[in-house]
Structure formats: structure tokens, C-alpha cells
Amino acid sequence: MSDQIPQPTKRRKWAGWLGAVVAFALKFKLLFSLLTVLGSVFIYGWAFGFPFAIGFVLILAIHEMGHVAALRLKGLPAPPPVFIPFMGAAIFLSRNPQSAADEAFVAGGGPVAGWVASALAAWLFVSTANPLFGTIAYLGFFLQAFNLIPISPLDGGRMVAAVDRRLWWVGLPILAAVVIFIHSFFAVLIAIIIGVEFFARVRAPADPRYYQVSARDRILTLVVWLSLLLLSVLGMVMLQGVA
Secondary structure, three states, rough: OOOOOOOHHHHHHHHHHHHHHHHHHOOHHHHHHHHHHHHHHHHHHHOHHHHHHHHHHHHHHHHHHHHHHHHOOOOOEEEOOEEOOOOEEEEOOOOOOOHHHHHHHHHHHHHHHHHHHHHHHHHHHHHHHOOHHHHHHHHHHHHHHHHHHOOOOOHHHHOOOOOOHEEEEHHHHHHHHHOOOOOOHHHHHHHHHHHHHHHHHOOOOOOOOOOOOOOHHHHHHHHHHHHHHHHHHHHHHOOOOOO
């Protein structure tokens, strides 16, 4: 009789160890966040090479840390982000902003930080002529532009909600056009998730007090959102052909 452990038992053993690691990590949010970062780097690295994976995930991380910084400036709990390969990253809030203006501020923090990181990658590309930096910069600008599409729950949708929620309907055909242009399974999946959340928010009753935003804040939010969007698209145009 063989003393080897049958294959199903081995699989259950590995699954048990993996489950224990995940359960332990969930108790420590920062550790869990770091595990998702490492997991994303490994998966992107396996698919596209580790130099690209490190730079790309770094752009995502800086974007998310922009949200974290904005949350803290507003006195809100800022849990570490969770990274999901080919889906991006997200921060799951335990307490939501108290007004549409605060939500717009928090939403804008990510694209601001992400755009700066993308611009730095573009500068490295110009300085070194290394196409890797150009590719990372282009994708960084693309990610910021995509996130700034004015449809909830994307950052752009959360920003323009402080201006006028009806702008979400402008974002719907833009999202559809981008997904058709990308022509990717993951783009379609992301669009479906966004669409479900969008229609859920549209149908949900809106609290008028939440959307009471001063004219000054409306104009400022609109200018910041539009500027970030145009600068991100400009970055993509300048790097066209590099990625």
C-alpha cells in the first residue's frame, strides 16, 4: 500500500491553509490589503512581466492613496484599499461622506494623485526613452480618464453628482463607447457592474439635504473634474503609439 496522500486530500489541505491565511489577513486589514497588492503584482507579472506589473500596480496604489488622503482630510475612516486583478482596486468605507460636496472631494482625490503619478511616469519616459515608462504612463492616464467618466459609481460620477446628478446620463453612452473601443471581456464585466450600480442609484430616492451644494462648490467641482478629464485625455494623446 502506498503511503502517498491522495490528490483530493492534498488539495483540501492546500485549500485549508489558504483559507486560514485569508481569514487571518481579514482580521488585519492592512495585511489583507498588502496581500491583494502582492497578488495583483504576481498575476500582472505572470501575464505581462514584473517590471510592468510593479509600475502599473504602483499607479493604482497611488490613485487609491489619494482617496485615503482625501478621506482623512474630511475626518472619515480610511481603510486600506483592496486590489482586484484586472478590475482595479476599491476602498470599502465604514462611514460615508455626509454631503455630495464631501463625496466629490473624496472621489477627486484619487484621480488627482493618479494623474500626478502618471505624469511622473511620462517624465521618466521622456528622460530615459524607456518604452516601459511610456506604456505605464499611457495606461495611468487612461485609468484616470476612465474613472472620470461622469457615471456613478466611478469617481467622475461621484464628482459630478455634486453638480447635477443628471450628468450621469451623459456618462452612460461614453461608458458604452469606451467598452466597445476596448473590446475586452474585463471591460464588459466592469461595465456591467457599473451599470447595475448606476441604475440602482438612479432608482434610489435622493435626499435633497445631501445634495445641497453651494454654487461655489458646484463650480469648483465642475472645473476640477473637467480639468482632470482633459489633462488625462491629453496625456493619452501625447503618448499615443507608445503603449
